[in-house]
Amino acid sequence: MLGIIPKQEIIHIIMHNHTRGNRIDLDSALKSHGVQSTPQRRAIWEFYSSQNRGITITEAIEVLQGAGIGQATVYRTTFLLFDLGLLHRIQLASDQVCYVALKSEHSHPLVCKRCHDVVEFDTCDLSVLEKLLNVQTGYEIDGHQLEVYGVCPKCQ
Amino acid sequence: MLGIIPKQEIIHIIMHNHTRGNRIDLDSALKSHGVQSTPQRRAIWEFYSSQNRGITITEAIEVLQGAGIGQATVYRTTFLLFDLGLLHRIQLASDQVCYVALKSEHSHPLVCKRCHDVVEFDTCDLSVLEKLLNVQTGYEIDGHQLEVYGVCPKCQ
DNA sequence: CTAGCTGCAAAGGTTTTGCACATGC
């Protein structure tokens, strides 16, 4: 009963949910932080956005150098996008880190441990938890990072 | 009304909650994974456990070399402990990663963005979310990573 | 026009590795 939803369908469901949230607009995101929109930045964002799996910096460099973008720029831009909250950073194995473009403004990745495919979800309600933590600890809560891990239907 | 709980008290509350969960026993954890318990591994675990804030590998190396432990061993052991699920890995700034020892088997860190102090909580109930994701996506869910960020009372 | 961005290549830092020796079981 589980795992029989065709992949296409899943993507569709996910995309459908996303259209309810605010889609991310790179240019406004950059402008609102007072930094320029350049062809390189757009290309790098485009690349991350076009993948639905975690991308390591090394992979990104490899691909984007083919498009004539310098490795330093890939580093600089990836960190910039991460700092702006447009990329999600994911822990794979003990030492591997990869990035996924957020599709909507509040979303979390569900990552396949085997093939690293990622689907996103935005239906996490942690406001109650955050309130509780605030009362219990006195911390002024201002965000969370949630990643869920599993094995995708294809890999099961 | 918030932020007036003395730190001592907070730690107490947190520790008290933890005693309800299973405390972590390094030796059994190591043995159950078929790896040896050595003085170095115990010392490194001891060190992470004694801190209530995120520790970078560089900091760990610096301290533990004082105890005569080689840097390669610190790397190897830190990754081992992380792979065994005994250390939590935390993203600080865009490129800084640090580690925190889990106090009980299912716990999550609440991290101060300024001083990197960490308190842990185990009251997250994501089973409903995990079930939903399973049905929606066909993924076989087997874990999640949740980090909450904020500013601790001291830093406010 | 100018502040901000980029590519290049070198410097700097971090992580991994091979190997001889030591140690847990």
Add this chain to the structure above:
DNA sequence: GCATGTGCAAAACCTTTGCAGCTAG
């Protein structure tokens, strides 16, 4: 006693930086 773990130092790798030229606004 032997498989596993460790320290050392070198190698490999990854990330950052300085700078001259380019470009977005």
